[in-house]
Amino acid sequence: MRILLDSLTKTYGTGASGIHAVQNVSLAVPSNTVYGIIGKSGAGKSTLVRLISLLEKPDSGSVLYDDVRVDNSDKKTLIERRRRIGMIFQNFNLFGSRTAGENIAYPLEIIGASKQAIKNRTAELLELVGLAGREKAPISTLSGGQKQRIAIARALANKPDILFCDEATSALDPQTTRSILLLIRNIQKQMNLTVVMITHQMEVVRDICTHVAVLDEGRVAESGTVTDIFSRPKSVVTRDFLANLAVSAPALPEAAACESSGGIHQSSEDGFVRWSKDGGKYILRFIGSNTGEPVLSRLSHLFNVEFNIRAGGIQHLSEGDVGTLVTDITGPADELGKALQWLESRGVIVEIEGENR
Structure with a gap:
């Protein structure tokens, strides 16, 4: 799914006290890629993802999926479109009163899927995220990495075209972060998804993304391939991100078999x-x-x-x-x-x- 943003603007409030959260943002997110949107706190990342994912309407500008404008759709069309969008959040947003399997099943229950279809899909997704057999596990018994795996499985329940990850690894330790990023990348390749990573961590962009846009005060400071941004940074905010990068571990391996005990061993031999x-x-x-x-x-x-x-x-x-x-x-x-x-x-x-x- 290719995403095109044309001159998006969003302001909260009016007059001098108004907050210009997103200002004239235009971006092209290629289909079947992992695209990073990075910025410091208050840069407009969360507002932008709400606009792209159709949770809010822009004040002006447009959002297109595969060259079809979607931000001005009627209510019924918006609901149908949102069901084909997966969302992963920093704090997991899981139901504490439901088991792991019941959390995954929730989106399928909403659309009226049969009990057998729900059972089959839940088992399939638990296998996909490396938690086969844990469908009856209470959420309170799971680690942070396991909770995020359940959240990923739930986001994939309705077979989305687009997966949004809003600070999905910010609450995780570095080893678990690497494990989750590997999982997301493998899923992206397996399902041909367009993944949009919202983050304030340049390490996430470095390790998983192929393209990136850098936001600063609601505007795009620069955008391009990750290689171009790392090798030819143009904006002050990008250079600041690069100057404060953490140690670089070797590139993420291609297969989940490289994981060990739910994580990937990092190397501190390379880095800045x-x-x-x-x-x-x-x-x-x-x-x-x-x-x-x-x-x-x-x-x-x-x-x-x-x-x-x-x-x-x-x-x-x-x-x-x-x-x-x-x-x-x-x-x-x-x-x-x-x-x-x-x-x-x-x-x-x-x-x-x-x-x-």
Whole structure:
């Protein structure tokens, strides 16, 4: 399901006290992908997801699914459309009075599915999320990761076209987060879903998304593929997210068989580490195979320059690696200019004091 947002605007309140939650947002979410929408608190993420998922109407602009406008649909059409949308939330939103299986069954009960169909679908989904045989388990006996797996199963009950994940891993520890992200990615591929991840964690974007939009004060600061955003960040808010990334674990494995005891073991061998807060005028970004090349060593042999590395590391993205070095490079002006040109000719992206060359 392809999603197109055209000039969406949403304001709460009127006059000077009005809150401009979403301001003229236009985005294209490709079909059958995991698309991230990231922003700090108050950036407009939650409002935007409510507009995209048809829970609220925009003040202006439009929402299209597969080139068909849906935000202005009549009540009956909206209800039918919403049944084909799955939602996962940070706090699970499960019924404490129902068992795990009964929580999954709830959406099917609403549409009047037969008891046998509900039983079969519930068993199928429990198997899918790795909790086969736990249909009678009280919600209170489940761990946070298990509760989120039940929430995922419930969201998939009506075989949706789109799955929205609103801060779905924010309440989970890092190991469980990796396990849940792996599950979501495997489900996305298996069911050909369009998944929209709403998050304030760039680690989530890095580990699972292929495209991302960065929100800032209700507007799109920038958008594109995750590789482009990580290697060529344009906005201040994006650079701030990247500067505060946690340690990068290896890319998510393809199969759930890589899980162990409900989680995935992280590695702290790679990631972005800063060992000096001083200097760092030049930020060098390496994509793909360039991350393993001794570029700076060659640079010092070819040109009369010296370098001092202040920070560095590799971020493992779903579609490849992006390496970053924060450095000082010194030398005669003409040699320095030649050195920077040589770096760019080798596919290295050079930023000077936060500005792209």
